[in-house]
Amino acid sequence: MTDTPDIDSGPIEPSSSAARATASVPDASDATTGQLVSRLSQEVSELVRGELQLAKVEMTGKAKAAGIGAGLFGGAGVIALYGLGVLIATVILALSLVLDAWLAALIVAVVLFAVAGVTALMGKKRVQEAAPVTPTETVDSVKKDVRAVKGARKR
Numbered sequence: 138m139t140d141t142p143d144i145d146s147g148p149i150e151p152s153s154s155a156a157r158a159t160a161s162v163p164d165a166s167d168a169t170t171g172q173l174v175s176r177l178s179q180e181v182s183e184l185v186r187g188e189l190q191l192a193k194v195e196m197t198g199k200a201k202a203a204g205i206g207a208g209l210f211g212g213a214g215v216i217a218l219y220g221l222g223v224l225i226a227t228v229i230l231a232l233s234l235v236l237d238a239w240l241a242a243l244i245v246a247v248v249l250f251a252v253a254g255v256t257a258l259m260g261k262k263r264v265q266e267a268a269p270v271t272p273t274e275t276v277d278s279v280k281k282d283v284r285a286v287k288g289a290r291k292r
Contacts, residue, residue, distance in 0.1 A: 191278060200267075206260045209256055209259050210261075226242050227243045
């Protein structure tokens with residue numbers, strides 16, 4: 138069995154009961170069929186646990202990145218709402234024919250919309266970095282394990 142590395146905590150160690158059971162099984166050339174089946178069952182179980190742990194770590198990272206991107210989109214919406222309020226204030230000031238005041242309000246509105254645009258682009262980039270949502274590293278690792286088992290079975 139190959140150990141699947143965990144991003145946060147290093148290689149996955151077999152459980153103590155699995156290690157004891159494997160240690161008591163003789164070499165494959167001297168083992169009985171029952172011992173080999175038992176050993177296969179333990180190793181497949183450990184492999185599945187390792188792959189599930191890898192998938193969990195990978196999905197947690199992608200969900201975190203998507204959450205940050207969604208938060209930036211939300212921030213862009215709030216800033217755009219403030220920009221709309223400033224734009225409305227600009228129209229009111231323009232109607233009152235106070236040239237300096239409406240011009241200042243228009244400049245503030247343009248700046249707020251520019252900030253909203255930059256924030257939206259940053260959010261879009263973060264969400265795209267999180268895609269695809271499937272745990273691609275785990276899928277590749279499982280495919281590699283299946284190929285190894287098929288190759289060993291043909292021998």
